[in-house]
């Protein structure tokens with residue numbers, strides 16, 4: 465790849481890549497896709513992309529089809545392909561302030577998201593943490609991992625939005641509810657990963673509700689409390705961060721109230737996951 469220099473954020477996950485995305489050729493994008501497959505999170509500082517260039521990056525990932533979030537037009541965006549991620553002194557909540565994987569409630573969830581920072585909070589804060597679901601799975605003991613094989617879980621779009629923030633979806637686009645494998649084989653890398661998250665995962669289907677509640681608590685705790693599966697992005701204005709939304713989950717730290725943080729997210733739809741049970 466031309467003009468590329470990079471530094472890993474941790475040995476496990478995340479790299480900072482010094483590369484001008486506006487000048488990327490198809491060959492460069494193929495390299496970036498491979499790198500994303502290995503590192504899961506790539507941060508590109510100092511980008512100068514138009515809205516159309518930001519959207520065009522998406523066609524190099526997943527199915528190449530941009531994801532239209534049920535709430536994109538509620539987010540302050542005038543473009544259904546772009547979610548505005550904004551919190552300020554008037555906000556009652558900030559998008560993504562608990563651990564989640566973007567719209568895992570969809571039958572074909574987002575493969576890759578690309579968040580482009582427009583305004584960082586004046587006095588710092590607003591970092592985003594990402595966790596590797598490959599490493600979270602590998603960190604489980606062999607007997608537990610064996611027990612999870614073949615299990616499935618229901619992911620419900622109403623959990624974060626209706627139950628969490630009290631937001632109703634548009635009438636023509638209800639929140640999705642989908643049953644996915646608990647251990648997923650990544651469609652591109654073929655590596656197994658743990659596919660439950662605190663945002664959307666409601667119930668493990670093959671066990672009692674009581675067992676499901678405790679099992680999910682234990683798995684989510686395992687993911688969320690372990691720094692060695694995680695990296696932290698400290699944003700700068702004009703930084704674009706792309707993440708593999710199947711191999712990771714993330715949390716945005718809302719520690720900057722009442723200051724303002726504004727970013728724009730473009731995401732790409734991945735394949736249906738039913739065929740990727742590990």
Ligand code: SIN
Nearest residue numbers: 549559560592716729
């Ligand atoms: C998101 O959950 O997509 C937003 C992440 C962020 O604001 O850092």
